[in-house]
Amino acid sequence: MKIGFIINPVAGMGGKVGLKGTDNLAELAARLGGEPVSLIRAKQALQSIEKEDDMFFLTCSGKMGESVLKKTRFKFEVIYKAPEKTSAEDTKKVAIKILELGCDLLLFSGGDGTAGDIVSVIDKKIPVLGIPAGVKIFSPVFCITPKECGRIVSTFTETSLREVLDIDEEAYRKNELNIRIQGEAIVPVSPAVQSGKATSSSVDAKIDIAERIIDDYLAHGKDVLYIIGPGTTTMEVKNKFCIDGTLLGVDAVRNSKLVKKDASEKHLLEALQEFDGKVAIIVSPIGSQGFIFGRGNQQISPMVIRRADEIIVIASPDKLEFTPSLHVDTGDHELDNRLRGYMKVLSGYHDFKMMEVV
Numbered sequence: 001m002k003i004g005f006i007i008n009p010v011a012g013m014g015g016k017v018g019l020k021g022t023d024n025l026a027e028l029a030a031r032l033g034g035e036p037v038s039l040i041r042a043k044q045a046l047q048s049i050e051k052e053d054d055m056f057f058l059t060c061s062g063k064m065g066e067s068v069l070k071k072t073r074f075k076f077e078v079i080y081k082a083p084e085k086t087s088a089e090d091t092k093k094v095a096i097k098i099l100e101l102g103c104d105l106l107l108f109s110g111g112d113g114t115a116g117d118i119v120s121v122i123d124k125k126i127p128v129l130g131i132p133a134g135v136k137i138f139s140p141v142f143c144i145t146p147k148e149c150g151r152i153v154s155t156f157t158e159t160s161l162r163e164v165l166d167i168d169e170e171a172y173r174k175n176e177l178n179i180r181i182q183g184e185a186i187v188p189v190s191p192a193v194q195s196g197k198a199t200s201s202s203v204d205a206k207i208d209i210a211e212r213i214i215d216d217y218l219a220h221g222k223d224v225l226y227i228i229g230p231g232t233t234t235m236e237v238k239n240k241f242c243i244d245g246t247l248l249g250v251d252a253v254r255n256s257k258l259v260k261k262d263a264s265e266k267h268l269l270e271a272l273q274e275f276d277g278k279v280a281i282i283v284s285p286i287g288s289q290g291f292i293f294g295r296g297n298q299q300i301s302p303m304v305i306r307r308a309d310e311i312i313v314i315a316s317p318d319k320l321e322f323t324p325s326l327h328v329d330t331g332d333h334e335l336d337n338r339l340r341g342y343m344k345v346l347s348g349y350h351d352f353k354m355m356e357v358v
Contacts, residue, residue, distance in 0.1 A: 088117045
């Protein structure tokens, strides 16, 4: 089996620092303390591939592939010399070379932007599979976790056509969610490939959920630090707290006052260091995909999650109708395993649903 292998070295750097993406912002992300995650996630995926003797990789030099493959037992050939500072054009050029040389699969580590760059030049000629490493991962061409990618590469036999999505990052940073279809890709068929993002419009249920959160807070009678994730459902909670919160960012709230708006991981850890009371994290799963951690809210990192006394998952009934299970992909396998199992999801003022985190 011949596999094309591409890593976007800067993918995901903007997540924990609250940039909501890394497109054209890699240097800023680095200055804010963002660290590369795509190489680590690519290595995790490769380590999960079982049929090592049957695979040969075509890749790029350095951080775009070679440096990770060198740490494995796979045979590979460098077909593209990557510059020190890579760009979307490098991704496109190597994808074209992989297409010309012929491969059974193009495996890449990145986010929606990387997926869009690849499909723009290969045009459904070969199957692709994404290792989730970006900040925004809406497209249904990515595995649920890097480990699942390895298993899919080892076992897939069927493919299907999936849409590749991306968002306008400039609008995203202004609390506007503009999703664009970048093209279509042939993707391995597997339950471990994530679904596309679904939207929910159940306004009344969201208001009821927010009212229940506030009433529980008032009844608690104690000092609580709330870390509230992005989304329209969580935005209703922020509105009920009467704070100027962000629709697509993470906000920290204490005593109905905004501690930090659009917080990064660093901001959240600083707030936690100054607070020794109860900490509650409020998140809503991405529709259909079911992710509660690891997609679009990387600011709520493993260190932040471990400090929480309570994790409150909220979702309207119509969102849950198309979300069969919940998922976590924090990058910390021990924490992910601890979070798996059954979790109560608040879906109305008096309504809960038990859902499995898988």
